Amino acid sequence: MELVTARLRLDALRPDDAPLLFAYRADAAVNRYQGWRPITLVEVTHFIERQLTVEFGTPGSWRQFAIRPRDGTGLIGDLGLHFVDPDTVELGITLALAQQSRGFAGEAMRAALDLVFGTLGRHRAYAAVDPRNVACVRLLQGLGLRQEALFREGWRDGAGFADEAIYALLAREWRAMATGAD
Numbered sequence: 001m002e003l004v005t006a007r008l009r010l011d012a013l014r015p016d017d018a019p020l021l022f023a024y025r026a027d028a029a030v031n032r033y034q035g036w037r038p039i040t041l042v043e044v045t046h047f048i049e050r051q052l053t054v055e056f057g058t059p060g061s062w063r064q065f066a067i068r069p070r071d072g073t074g075l076i077g078d079l080g081l082h083f084v085d086p087d088t089v090e091l092g093i094t095l096a097l098a099q100q101s102r103g104f105a106g107e108a109m110r111a112a113l114d115l116v117f118g119t120l121g122r123h124r125a126y127a128a129v130d131p132r133n134v135a136c137v138r139l140l141q142g143l144g145l146r147q148e149a150l151f152r153e154g155w156r157d158g159a160g161f162a163d164e165a166i167y168a169l170l171a172r173e174w175r176a177m178a179t180g181a182d
């Protein structure tokens with residue numbers, strides 16, 4: 001499966017993406033608010049290989065899209081879909097530090113939400129975010145997701161327990177935004 005936007009191409013992660021994926025996923029400035037902090041390149045290679053063995057959309061599974069420039073070269077980030085149940089998808093996104101604050105995340109997430117609510121026909125999408133992660137909170141709010149929950153000390157950030165907010169959106173809300181309806 002492939003998603004193409006004005007500047008980006010989202011497609012399957014390949015084993016040869018491992019070094020670039022490892023470089024930004026292991027970067028402490030990038031993974032500060034994330035649960036997965038790979039220690040070795042082998043770990044990342046296994047992560048990519050494992051994904052390729054699971055059918056897209058399998059309940060309980062994650063599928064990570066590669067985010068590339070539109071010409072399909074290189075890797076600037078990744079976007080994950082977690083198929084929580086037949087109605088619900090969780091999203092997560094990570095960009096290499098040098099690629100942040102250029103609007104790429106909004107562009108990629110819009111394409112992913114179109115896929116989730118359009119082709120995949122899901123009812124609800126959500127993302128879990130540490131409220132200190134201002135860039136991600138702004139990103140989610142900008143896409144129209146609203147905060148539904150705050151789990152106090154709901155995850156471990158490496159140093160200790162930290163809060164976790166849930167931002168969510170329904171299919172009909174996404175469609176209403178697309179058509180400009182209330």
Ligand SMILES: CC(C)(COP(=O)(O)OP(=O)(O)OC[C@H]1O[C@@H](n2cnc3c(N)ncnc32)[C@H](O)[C@@H]1OP(=O)(O)O)[C@@H](O)C(=O)NCCC(=O)NCCS
Nearest residue numbers: 030093094095100101102103104105106135136138139142
């Ligand atoms: C969260 C992340 C994906 C956002 O990516 P991005 O490409 O920088 O986001 P965009 O450029 O599309 O900007 C989205 C919004 O965030 C704001 N933003 C971006 N970087 C910001 C920063 N460092 N501080 C404050 N706001 C920021 C933008 O101004 C924009 O808000 P606006 O629409 O109100 O103008 C990126 O910062 C990242 O990869 N962080 C590390 C991984 C991570 O924490 N992922 C989130 C886990 S759910």
